[in-house]
Amino acid sequence: MDVQLIAMQLLSGAVLGAVLVMTALGFTIIFGMLGVVNFAHGALFMIGAYAGVAVAMQTGSFWWALLVAPLAVGALGLLIERFLIRPLYNRPADDPILLTFGLGYVLVEVVRIVFGNDGIPFSTPAALVGVVNLGIGYFPIYRLFVIAVVALILALLWLGLEKTRFGLIVRAGARDPQIMRVLGVDMRRLWFLVFGVGIGLTALGGVLAAPMRNVNPEMGALVLAEAFVVTVIGGLGSIVGAVVAGILVGLVVSLTSLVAPEMATISMFALMALVLLIRPQGLFGRAGA
Amino acid sequence: MAMLEIEDLNAWYGASHIIHGLSLTVEQGEILALVGRNGAGKTSTIKAVMGLMPRATGRVSFCGRELLALPAHERFRLGLGYVPEERRIVPGLTVRENLQIGLVSSRAPIDEDEAIDEIAQNFPRLKERLGQQGSTMSGGEQQMLAIARAMISKPKMILLDEPSEGIMPVLVEEMGVLFRKLRDSGITLLLVEQNVEWALKLADRAVIIDQGEVVHRASAASLLANAEIQERYCAV
Numbered sequence: 001m002d003v004q005l006i007a008m009q010l011l012s013g014a015v016l017g018a019v020l021v022m023t024a025l026g027f028t029i030i031f032g033m034l035g036v037v038n039f040a041h042g043a044l045f046m047i048g049a050y051a052g053v054a055v056a057m058q059t060g061s062f063w064w065a066l067l068v069a070p071l072a073v074g075a076l077g078l079l080i081e082r083f084l085i086r087p088l089y090n091r092p093a094d095d096p097i098l099l100t101f102g103l104g105y106v107l108v109e110v111v112r113i114v115f116g117n118d119g120i121p122f123s124t125p126a127a128l129v130g131v132v133n134l135g136i137g138y139f140p141i142y143r144l145f146v147i148a149v150v151a152l153i154l155a156l157l158w159l160g161l162e163k164t165r166f167g168l169i170v171r172a173g174a175r176d177p178q179i180m181r182v183l184g185v186d187m188r189r190l191w192f193l194v195f196g197v198g199i200g201l202t203a204l205g206g207v208l209a210a211p212m213r214n215v216n217p218e219m220g221a222l223v224l225a226e227a228f229v230v231t232v233i234g235g236l237g238s239i240v241g242a243v244v245a246g247i248l249v250g251l252v253v254s255l256t257s258l259v260a261p262e263m264a265t266i267s268m269f270a271l272m273a274l275v276l277l278i279r280p281q282g283l284f285g286r287a288g289a
Numbered sequence: 290m291a292m293l294e295i296e297d298l299n300a301w302y303g304a305s306h307i308i309h310g311l312s313l314t315v316e317q318g319e320i321l322a323l324v325g326r327n328g329a330g331k332t333s334t335i336k337a338v339m340g341l342m343p344r345a346t347g348r349v350s351f352c353g354r355e356l357l358a359l360p361a362h363e364r365f366r367l368g369l370g371y372v373p374e375e376r377r378i379v380p381g382l383t384v385r386e387n388l389q390i391g392l393v394s395s396r397a398p399i400d401e402d403e404a405i406d407e408i409a410q411n412f413p414r415l416k417e418r419l420g421q422q423g424s425t426m427s428g429g430e431q432q433m434l435a436i437a438r439a440m441i442s443k444p445k446m447i448l449l450d451e452p453s454e455g456i457m458p459v460l461v462e463e464m465g466v467l468f469r470k471l472r473d474s475g476i477t478l479l480l481v482e483q484n485v486e487w488a489l490k491l492a493d494r495a496v497i498i499d500q501g502e503v504v505h506r507a508s509a510a511s512l513l514a515n516a517e518i519q520e521r522y523c524a525v
């Protein structure tokens with residue numbers, strides 16, 4: 001097999017991984033801070049893609065879709081936290097799981113009713129159509145754009161977390177919510193915002209993925225499984241872990257599909273099993289946490 | 290009016306009733322020592338004031354404001370500082386960041402660099418380590434950091450839960466000097482201690498609790514002289 005083909009496949013894997021990172025980040029942050037395993041996360045990815053379709057149809061512009069859809073779905077996330085998740089904070093851990101599990105189904109059904117069962121094509125924005133010669137082969141411009149957007153979002157997240165007062169509160173609140181409360185931080189408000197940001201990120205993943213995949217009501221199901229796998233591999237609640245594991249899963253799935261396409265999905269679970277055997281807390285997880 | 294008034298406080302962990310009708314007051318500008326044997330309910334009492342007990346009833350007022358109905362974060366904003374028994378230095382944060390989190394919700398805007406400089410005067414050892422991970426410091430240094438974090442927002446009152454525990458004697462002496470200085474600058478202290486003699490030497494008054502109830506109140510000086518009472522309620 002030639003090296004160029006492998007290199008191109010790795011690049012495709014990085015694109016796949018980049019979209020995964022957007023979803024897994026929110027999933028792992030929400031789990032790490034709120035202690036909520038959000039089973040509606042995949043459905044909200046799908047809602048992000050549909051919101052992108054809807055905004056693009058209304059405005060005729062992909063760029064508006066890219067901007068507005070994540071914000072709108074993030075706002076939906078705020079409502080979900082406020083009215084559905086928050087009442088369950090002092091209840092057993094199963095309750096938010098059951099709730100988000102059910103919510104995921106409800107969202108999928110609502111989309112089916114509104115948009116129908118069939119997939120909707122979402123065309124690549126005109127400015128990003130075509131391929132570019134990378135020297136080792138031709139690669140779609142849109143896919144490079146996806147990598148760039150995700151890199152930009154990660155850089156902004158990193159700056160926000162490391163360099164701002166709000167970021168400090170988030171980092172500290174993730175490690176010790178109780179001490180933050182007696183230092184005057186309203187943790188419920190923080191959780192509310194974190195949930196909204198996490199949902200906005202997965203919605204952005206949905207919009208970015210839309211031109212590369214068929215937009216249909218089921219598209220979130222695999223994404224949820226992937227986010228789960230990435231979170232376990234990276235370490236529960238670890239942001240760096242989600243980024244590294246997301247890319248890693250993208251690469252492994254992509255390479256496997258080159259040699260044995262039918263094994264692609266399974267390879268990601270095999271990787272998870274392997275990591276669990278060698279390092280049960282995940283690559284960047286804290287032991288005992 | 291006393292600065293902190295606790296009246297008929299009852300508190301529970303789940304079904305276990307831990308504090309039974311406890312009442313005490315702390316006057317503005319004094320050091321009150323709260324002592325008693327292990328499991329007497331000292332930590333639980335402080336937690337009830339800070340809003341960390343799962344359930345508490347009675348009346349707790351601070352500067353005239355009723356506390357029990359307020360969530361923990363709003364109590365802090367009234368000017369209450371807290372140094373927890375386990376210190377609770379946040380892992381993953383540097384010493385500087387552990388000080389900064391003491392400022393994120395302070396009542397009045399405080400200049401961060403100025404505040405950290407001021408803190409460094411009281412704690413020279415912290416100053417040399419501002420960039421170090423807080424949780425990698427020695428136990429004594431972490432205790433200093435926990436105290437500094439509580440002081441940095443300039444609270445009116447600080448509740449200290451066994452600050453001298455596990456600290457070497459020289460540092461305990463230094464800590465005593467600091468607490469006197471804080472009191473002289475008008476800050477009120479509630480000092481929970483196992484190191485009874487040290488606490489009584491520092492304090493103005495003392496309250497002894499046992500099984501969640503007050504069993505003795507006295508001036509610190511008279512309790513210091515009363516070996517029998519000390520033996521009865523504080524011996525481990």
Ligand SMILES: Nc1ncnc2c1ncn2[C@@H]1O[C@H](COP(=O)(O)OP(=O)(O)OP(=O)(O)O)[C@@H](O)[C@H]1O
Nearest residue numbers: 302305307325326327328329330331332333334483
């Ligand atoms: N999280 C908890 N759940 C249940 N019971 C608890 C909990 N924490 C403390 N207790 C119980 O409450 C009682 C009072 O504990 P508390 O920590 O207030 O005592 P203390 O006076 O601070 O003791 P020490 O000197 O050992 O710190 C003890 O009987 C203890 O076993």
Ligand SMILES: [Mg+2]
Nearest residue numbers: 331332333374
């Ligand atoms: Mg205690």
